[in-house]
Amino acid sequence: MKCNYGADKFFLFAAWLSVSIQINRGMWYNSRMQNELTRYLDHETRIAVVIADCTAAAGELARAHLSGPTASCYLARALAGVALLGSEASTSDEAVTFKLDCPGPLGGFLVEATGAGTLRGYTKIKVLNDFDGMGAPKDSSVLGPTGTFEVVRSVPGKILASGAVAVDKCTVASGLETYFTQSLQRRVAVALAGTAGDDGVPTIAKGIMAECPPDGDEKSFANVAAEITLLGRKAETALAVSDRNLLSKIGLAHAEPRGESPLSFACRCSRERAEAMLAAIPVEERKSLPPTIDVTCHMCGRTWTVPTA
Secondary structure, eight states: OEEEETTEEEEOOGGGGOOOOOTTTTOEEOTTOOEEEEEEEETTTTEEEEEEEOHHHHHHHHHHHTOOHHHHHHHHHHHHHHHHHHTTOSSTTOEEEEEEEOSSTTOEEEEEEETTOEEEEEESOSOOTTTTTSSSOOHHHHTOSEEEEEEEEEETTEEEEEEEEEEESOOHHHHHHHIIIIISOOEEEEEEEEEEOTTSOEEEEEEEEEEEOTTSOHHHHHHHHHHHHHHHHTHHHHTSSOHHHHHHHTTOTTOEEEEEEEEEEEEOOOHHHHHHHHHTSOHHHHHTSOSEEEEEOTTTOOEEEEEOO
8 A cells, every 4th residue: 555645655565464355344346347267177188277357357457547558458467367376276365466577667567366366456657658559569668678577375464485587578478487387397388368448448358378287198288388379479369259269279179167266356455454554654753744644555546535643
């Protein structure tokens, strides 16, 4: 969260106050718009596939942040990526964050998914005037030539695992693939799609990830990975089809569903958390503040006006 008072700024990460997800305890939640994450398994090759469509959630979040088209494009891809990561959460209160630091104009992003299927996050820069309205953005121009990706898994009060990887030719999908191959020693192939209209609202936020387990058919996986690479080159149109169509495209037409779960935009911020953050400011310093101040959550863009007395 960000607290603005006078010329000073006080920052506190909303994720730092992580607690169990409970909709009836002040969560900003929109249940009207939900997408899904679906898991598949091809029994013949043992290749597992996860497909995440979070277009509606990305739209809600981009509107909340007032993001421009370029930032929304990368926010959409990042949300699809973290949704794939979140598919492995073992409990509803487990959270996984996916972070990028890059030298390009976007600066990076931080997104989060929970085992309950909730998504939130932000890009460091919300509006990129040099790129908005100029067509499909190029990764090398917006992100820069390199990037460092970090993944952290946690439950309230405890970090379960973390890993960071550096990539050349930085893309969101390459960061996710590199994390799995280098940090987890797992063979995966990833394609992510994210675009936004001139109004900054994402038109697609979708991802597909295939994994070959130790007992999987390596030759078949090589073919699947090659097809997913091709999908990634035109992801915004290639992924805008049904799951069954996607599975056919990568050569796994007979893969069977193993389960599905909803994905939605939600945030754990609340007025109580904003007031708790203000209470952390020394009493003498609070006396110099105006009667009320605005506290903005970085993760969802919502602003709370709270009294300082």
